[in-house]
Amino acid sequence: MKKDHDHSYKLLFSEPEIIIDLLQGFVHEAWVNELDFDTLEKVSGSYVTDDLRAREDDVIWRVKYQQSWIYVYLLIEFQSTIDKHMAVRLLTYVGLLYQDLIKSRQLPPDKLLPPVFPVVLYNGKKRWNAATELKDLIVKLPGGLEQYLPSLKYLILDEGSYDPNELSPLKNLVAAIFQLENSSSDDDIFEVLSKLIEWLSTPEQTRLRRSFSIWLNRVLLPSDEPDQQTPKVNDLVEIKTMLADRIPQWIHEGELRGEARGEARGEALGEARGEANTLLKQLNLKFGTLPIEIEQQVNSADKKQLDRWVELILTARSLEEMFS
Numbered sequence: 001m002k003k004d005h006d007h008s009y010k011l012l013f014s015e016p017e018i019i020i021d022l023l024q025g026f027v028h029e030a031w032v033n034e035l036d037f038d039t040l041e042k043v044s045g046s047y048v049t050d051d052l053r054a055r056e057d058d059v060i061w062r063v064k065y066q067q068s069w070i071y072v073y074l075l076i077e078f079q080s081t082i083d084k085h086m087a088v089r090l091l092t093y094v095g096l097l098y099q100d101l102i103k104s105r106q107l108p109p110d111k112l113l114p115p116v117f118p119v120v121l122y123n124g125k126k127r128w129n130a131a132t133e134l135k136d137l138i139v140k141l142p143g144g145l146e147q148y149l150p151s152l153k154y155l156i157l158d159e160g161s162y163d164p165n166e167l168s169p170l171k172n173l174v175a176a177i178f179q180l181e182n183s184s185s186d187d188d189i190f191e192v193l194s195k196l197i198e199w200l201s202t203p204e205q206t207r208l209r210r211s212f213s214i215w216l217n218r219v220l221l222p223s224d225e226p227d228q229q230t231p232k233v234n235d236l237v238e239i240k241t242m243l244a245d246r247i248p249q250w251i252h253e254g255e256l257r258g259e260a261r262g263e264a265r266g267e268a269l270g271e272a273r274g275e276a277n278t279l280l281k282q283l284n285l286k287f288g289t290l291p292i293e294i295e296q297q298v299n300s301a302d303k304k305q306l307d308r309w310v311e312l313i314l315t316a317r318s319l320e321e322m323f324s
Helices: 002-012 016-026 030-034 086-103 173-181 186-199 203-219 236-260 265-287 292-299 303-312 319-323
Strands: 035-043 046-048 054-056 059-065 070-079 116-122 155-158
Touching: 002 203, 016 035, 016 173, 016 203, 030 035, 070 086, 086 116, 173 186, 173 203, 186 265, 265 292, 265 303, 265 319, 292 319, 303 319
Parallel strands: 070 116, 116 155
Antiparallel strands: 035 059, 046 054, 059 070
């Protein structure tokens, strides 16, 4: 599952809209305002060292700075565990990038190397605590030796450190990714998913919608059976429908297990009301705004009837079919 997650994550960050939202929404530095995003283009991330060991970098982009042909290369690492020596790794990757630019003669006439902006995207449970500057990993010695030490600093974007209440109002695709990664409830997922469907509704965004769909399918809809293939999805609306189908099923199965453990009648009644609220949300997501009589019918139903509707929503094609 980690390979699928990494691959789908890299696919997302191979979309220019994602990189633009990352820079504009999460890099609060003046130089970002001077970038010409019309020139943004993806760069090959495959390099070979002198001893022929292949290194597949994650995602690298370049973009023109101001009006000159100065390039800023974005090297993005996807990380789910804390690497204390991440600065050393990035120093190596930047060196390989420079080596490739020199060998392929991609430098400007003045032969100066372009600046590199290293970003580490981290989605682990613990907060990132590794040094973000290389100098902090090197023993400090007196006598002027420090002037020969290599220098590198990277930006860490620790997804779990952002306040959901601060991310929610942002119309930003990277903020939506962070919210989905750290969603604590089904309601949170549906809220973000609804925003994405609204934001990415134009025909020219078809590829970006598909990239989001692949990522969502790998991250939010993993197969319950290890050997079972994850169902293919073609678009965000299909993902939304799939979640509308599966989440009530998960709730239903959980309630049956809870009843088997002998939950009290009052708790079961509370669960039925919660099930009714969830069912109304799924109906709204699948069929649109509900007639008032349908809402009343669901809210007044007992648990047995609610269970029946939870099963029907998996296959029903219309409200008439659900409630006939």
